[in-house]
Amino acid sequence: xxxxxxxxxxxxxxxxxxxxxxxxxxxxxxxxxxxxxxxxxxxxxxxxxxxxxxxxxxxxxxxxxxxxxxxxxxxxxxxxxxxxxxxxxxxxxxxxxxxxxxxxxxxxxxxxxxxxxxxxxxxxxxxxxxxxxxxxxxxxxxxxxxxx
Numbered sequence: 108x109x110x111x112x113x114x115x116x117x118x119x120x121x122x123x124x125x126x127x128x129x130x131x132x133x134x135x136x137x138x139x140x141x142x143x144x145x146x147x148x149x150x151x152x153x154x155x156x157x158x159x160x161x162x163x164x165x166x167x168x169x170x171x172x173x174x175x176x177x178x179x180x181x182x183x184x185x186x187x188x189x190x191x192x193x194x195x196x197x198x199x200x201x202x203x204x205x206x207x208x209x210x211x212x213x214x215x216x217x218x219x220x221x222x223x224x225x226x227x228x229x230x231x232x233x234x235x236x237x238x239x240x241x242x243x244x245x246x247x248x249x250x251x252x253x254x255x
Contacts, residue, residue, distance in 0.1 A: 110139060113181050116251050117174055123250030130166070135174060140209040142174035147202045158197035164223060165192050168234040171207030172219035176238045179209065184243040185217070190236035201226030215240045 108116075114137040121127070121135045133146040144167055154160045169190050177185055204224045211218035216239055223232040245251050 108181060110178075110181075114138060114178055116245075117177050120248060120250040121170065121174065126166075130163075133167075135170070137174050137178050139178055140175055142171050142178065142207045144171050144174075144205045145202055146205075148198055148200050153199075156197075158199050159203075161192075161194060164194060164198075164232045165190070165234075167203070167205040168192060168207075168221040168223055168232060169236060171205035171221040172234065172236045173207070173238060175207035175209050175219045175221070176217040179212065180217075180240060182245065184241045184245055184248060185238045186241055188216070188237045188239045190234055192232065192234045194232045196225075196229065196231050198223075198225055198231050203231065210235070 117137045118135050127133065130146065131149060133144055136143045146167060148159055152159045152163050169187055173185070173187060203226070205221055206224070207219055207221035209217060209219050216237060218235065218237055220235045221233065222230055225231050
């Protein structure tokens with residue numbers, strides 16, 4: 108499969124995940140060693156102080172870094188083995204964007220970083236994660252179908 112087709116299949120996989128039913132309007136774009144996710148912030152994402160809950164910061168940053176790595180792993184499923192999250196400022200509305208980039212490529216272990224920006228382009232959080240290959244073929248996943 109060529110890289111562009113692989114990237115489109117990863118986008119399809121992201122949107123087919125069950126967790127996505129709780130996150131309205133997110134959009135993923137995958138390119139070689141990078142991924143971007145945009146999300147319009149909804150009131151139901153807020154904690155008691157009316158700012159976006161940290162769980163969404165984590166999900167967006169982890170997913171952006173994950174799909175940046177997945178963009179270059181075409182044979183097997185990868186998993187997050189660790190992720191360090193740093194919150195910088197609260198998000199209370201608008202559309203946010205997570206940008207992930209690959210930092211280190213190993214045989215079975217990869218490192219990627221991601222940054223979350225608010226609508227004004229200000230950094231609101233950042234993170235670094237490690238991602239590992241599994242033995243599970245991508246072709247075995249329901250949301251990922253090879254295109255010939």
